[in-house]
Amino acid sequence: MGASAAIVTQNLSRRFGAVLAVDDLHLQVPEAQIYGFLGPNGSGKSTTFRMLCGLLKPTAGEVDVLGHRLPGDAERIRSLIGYMTQQFSLYRDLTVLENLQFMAQIQGLSRRERRDRVRHSLRAYRLERYRKRRAEHLSGGERQRLALAAALLHRPPLLLLDEPTSAVDPQTRRDFWDALFELINQGTTILVSTHYMDEAERCHRLAILDRGGLVAEGEPLELIGNIDATVIEITGADLKSLRETLSGLRGVWNLTQLGSRLHALLDPGTDRPVERVQGALANAGLQANVSIAEAGLEDVFVAATGKRPS
Amino acid sequence: MNGIRRMWAVALKEFRQLARDRLTFAMVIGIPLILITLFGYAINMDVRNLRAGIADQAGTQTSRRLVADLTATQVIAPVRQAATADELERMLLGNEIVVGIFIPRDFERRLQDPNREAAQLLVDATDPLIPGIVSAVADMPFALREHGATQRMVPRTGRSQQGSLFSMRQFYNPEGRSAVMIVPGTIGVILTFTMVLFTSIAIVRERERGNLELLITTPVRSIELMLGKIIPYIFIGLLQVSLILSAAVFLFDVPLRGTLLDLYVASLAYVVAVLGFGLLISTIAKVQFQAFQLTFFLLLPSILLSGFIFPFDGMPQPAQYFAQALPLTHFIVLVRGILLKGAELADLLLPLQKLGILFVISMSLAMLRFRKRLD
Ligand SMILES: Nc1ncnc2c1ncn2[C@@H]1O[C@H](COP(=O)(O)OP(=O)(O)O)[C@@H](O)[C@H]1O
Ligand SMILES: [Mg+2]
Numbered sequence: 284m285g286a287s288a289a290i291v292t293q294n295l296s297r298r299f300g301a302v303l304a305v306d307d308l309h310l311q312v313p314e315a316q317i318y319g320f321l322g323p324n325g326s327g328k329s330t331t332f333r334m335l336c337g338l339l340k341p342t343a344g345e346v347d348v349l350g351h352r353l354p355g356d357a358e359r360i361r362s363l364i365g366y367m368t369q370q371f372s373l374y375r376d377l378t379v380l381e382n383l384q385f386m387a388q389i390q391g392l393s394r395r396e397r398r399d400r401v402r403h404s405l406r407a408y409r410l411e412r413y414r415k416r417r418a419e420h421l422s423g424g425e426r427q428r429l430a431l432a433a434a435l436l437h438r439p440p441l442l443l444l445d446e447p448t449s450a451v452d453p454q455t456r457r458d459f460w461d462a463l464f465e466l467i468n469q470g471t472t473i474l475v476s477t478h479y480m481d482e483a484e485r486c487h488r489l490a491i492l493d494r495g496g497l498v499a500e501g502e503p504l505e506l507i508g509n510i511d512a513t514v515i516e517i518t519g520a521d522l523k524s525l526r527e528t529l530s531g532l533r534g535v536w537n538l539t540q541l542g543s544r545l546h547a548l549l550d551p552g553t554d555r556p557v558e559r560v561q562g563a564l565a566n567a568g569l570q571a572n573v574s575i576a577e578a579g580l581e582d583v584f585v586a587a588t589g590k591r592p593s
Numbered sequence: 594m595n596g597i598r599r600m601w602a603v604a605l606k607e608f609r610q611l612a613r614d615r616l617t618f619a620m621v622i623g624i625p626l627i628l629i630t631l632f633g634y635a636i637n638m639d640v641r642n643l644r645a646g647i648a649d650q651a652g653t654q655t656s657r658r659l660v661a662d663l664t665a666t667q668v669i670a671p672v673r674q675a676a677t678a679d680e681l682e683r684m685l686l687g688n689e690i691v692v693g694i695f696i697p698r699d700f701e702r703r704l705q706d707p708n709r710e711a712a713q714l715l716v717d718a719t720d721p722l723i724p725g726i727v728s729a730v731a732d733m734p735f736a737l738r739e740h741g742a743t744q745r746m747v748p749r750t751g752r753s754q755q756g757s758l759f760s761m762r763q764f765y766n767p768e769g770r771s772a773v774m775i776v777p778g779t780i781g782v783i784l785t786f787t788m789v790l791f792t793s794i795a796i797v798r799e800r801e802r803g804n805l806e807l808l809i810t811t812p813v814r815s816i817e818l819m820l821g822k823i824i825p826y827i828f829i830g831l832l833q834v835s836l837i838l839s840a841a842v843f844l845f846d847v848p849l850r851g852t853l854l855d856l857y858v859a860s861l862a863y864v865v866a867v868l869g870f871g872l873l874i875s876t877i878a879k880v881q882f883q884a885f886q887l888t889f890f891l892l893l894p895s896i897l898l899s900g901f902i903f904p905f906d907g908m909p910q911p912a913q914y915f916a917q918a919l920p921l922t923h924f925i926v927l928v929r930g931i932l933l934k935g936a937e938l939a940d941l942l943l944p945l946q947k948l949g950i951l952f953v954i955s956m957s958l959a960m961l962r963f964r965k966r967l968d
Contacts, residue, residue, distance in 0.1 A: 337810075339968050358965075361812040368803060368807055376610050389808070391812055
């Protein structure tokens with residue numbers, strides 16, 4: 284991985300009572316790239332972010348962020364990171380302008396810097412119209428732009444975005460990602476968590492988390508190419524019966540209906556998968572077209588996190 | 594330099610939020626005014642109109658004269674007539690009356706006999722104040738005094754049959770008005786309540802709303818955050834002092850014998866001390882409701898043990914030691930001294946220093962407890 288690493292974790296674990304929220308995580312996040320965390324709710328994304336910011340102490344393991352060991356050196360990295368929390372955490376009863384000014388002051392910017400950067404971020408994130416509006420009266424997308432603008436006021440080399448787009452529409456999401464690529468061009472390293480596949484596909488690298496553990500890691504295309512499953516597509520008249528028949532078949536991990544098609548993930552060890560599926564359907568007296576299909580990131584995700592029969 | 598800038602940023606933000614939060618703002622003004630009115634009027638030790646029952650079995654001119662004299666004090670107000678002492682007891686039991694006056698059939702004869710009580714007072718002693726008040730009334734020099742009757746009316750006061758040995762001279766509050774005794778301390782009680790309440794929720798609220806998670810990833814230091822949070826409340830505390838003081842002087846005629854400057858300096862010391870306690874609570878409580886509970890946990894002993902209601906010197910030693918840890922104890926000394934005795938701060942350096950010490954201790958503990966972490 285050509286570039287040097289902005290974040291390195293080793294054996295990183297965090298336990299809350301009986302819950303192992305993060306389980307033995309080894310990560311290397313390269314500089315000046317977008318690194319994605321993909322995982323269902325409760326998979327430990329936020330907990331990992333919090334440990335990377337020094338907000339939570341790891342139960343075990345080591346964290347190195349921009350050359351500083353955490354949690355001991357937590358205060359040293361404060362001005363080096365911008366953190367956008369999962370829940371909106373600016374002040375709802377302050378206006379857009381007041382929130383930005385407050386964050387600029389808290390980051391210790393000089394009066395000049397404050398004026399210039401607040402003005403710039405109002406423009407860059409299309410917030411000028413709302414500068415006098417309280418944050419509680421902003422839409423989801425506006426609020427998210429405000430949070431991003433606030434996290435960037437001090438120009439941090441590392442940006443941590445915890446599910447930044449979970450409450451916004453697709454167009455706003457696209458704009459948001461354009462803004463992220465701008466930042467990458469300026470050398471910022473971005474760590475972003477998501478559960479949207481289309482967003483995950485846009486990351487340079489991706490870590491797929493499930494129940495606290497790392498189940499897959501790599502570039503999106505690499506992950507798709509190395510998928511640990513066979514993907515089969517089935518079309519036919521009676522999708523409901525097809526589905527019922529296949530769900531009982533050994534070696535079928537997962538079935539997803541996509542419009543008038545069925546998408547099946549099969550154990551990669553399955554011998555001649557198309558024939559096997561065709562045979563099973565014929566035995567049940569069902570008519571269907573069966574073919575090998577190209578895998579997508581969603582399939583990678585399902586293959587990595589889905590329940591496998593033991 | 595950066596630290597001071599960040600502290601002011603926090604203070605300014607806190608000011609803005611406060612100005613926008615109508616409920617809190619109404620509490621800033623409303624709580625002091627309501628409490629001072631309640632305390633000033635309701636905590637009234639000049640007790641009047643105690644409901645009394647009369648059983649006058651003698652029915653002579655002298656006995657009627659005794660009842661009329663007692664009534665004239667306005668301390669008691671006859672509301673019931675009874676035939677026997679038993680009937681009076683039943684009325685006491687049913688809370689129809691709190692005082693019973695029993696005048697036996699042989700009242701006139703008893704009056705002549707210095708060894709027997711002429712009449713009997715039945716008193717509801719479940720209220721801590723009433724027995725003392727009634728016995729004081731019984732000792733008053735009534736017109737009957739020439740008969741030597743009243744001293745012998747009260748069987749269990751244990752006083753000399755010759756009447757009081759001592760004459761009492763009351764200092765600073767010669768009229769014995771309770772507003773004068775109660776209102777200055779009330780300033781302290783109200784400030785404890787409002788200041789601790791406001792600051793104790795200050796950090797808890799940010800935690801609940803998620804603001805803290807962002808705030809502690811910034812370079813702001815604990816001390817900057819803490820001091821920034823209490824600065825607005827210092828101003829609010831002094832504003833409240835002014836409000837309560839105006840009410841005290843204009844509504845309750847409380848004298849201001851010392852200087853206003855001394856009073857504000859003492860109040861400032863007190864306000865910062867209680868703010869320190871509020872912050873400490875804020876670092877202990879997990880949710881606002883706990884902050885609320887802890888505030889009352891501090892308020893109750895403050896009211897009971899500070900000398901606000903019960904004389905400090907009359908408390909047992911351990912209670913006195915404990916009360917040293919309560920800011921109100923020292924403020925009561927300061928405020929009564931300045932308002933009522935006309936003392937100067939130079940006379941009151943010790944309580945002032947103790948407030949300073951309490952501030953330093955509570956702030957240090959708050960800072961030790963506050964971690965820039967979520968766990
Ligand atoms: N402060 C906490 N106390 C107890 N359990 C927690 C706490 N934070 C997270 N968890 C648990 O840790 C697991 C991972 O949570 P989280 O990191 O929030 O996942 P994600 O962000 O991927 O949804 C969940 O089971 C969650 O309930
Ligand atoms: Mg999360």
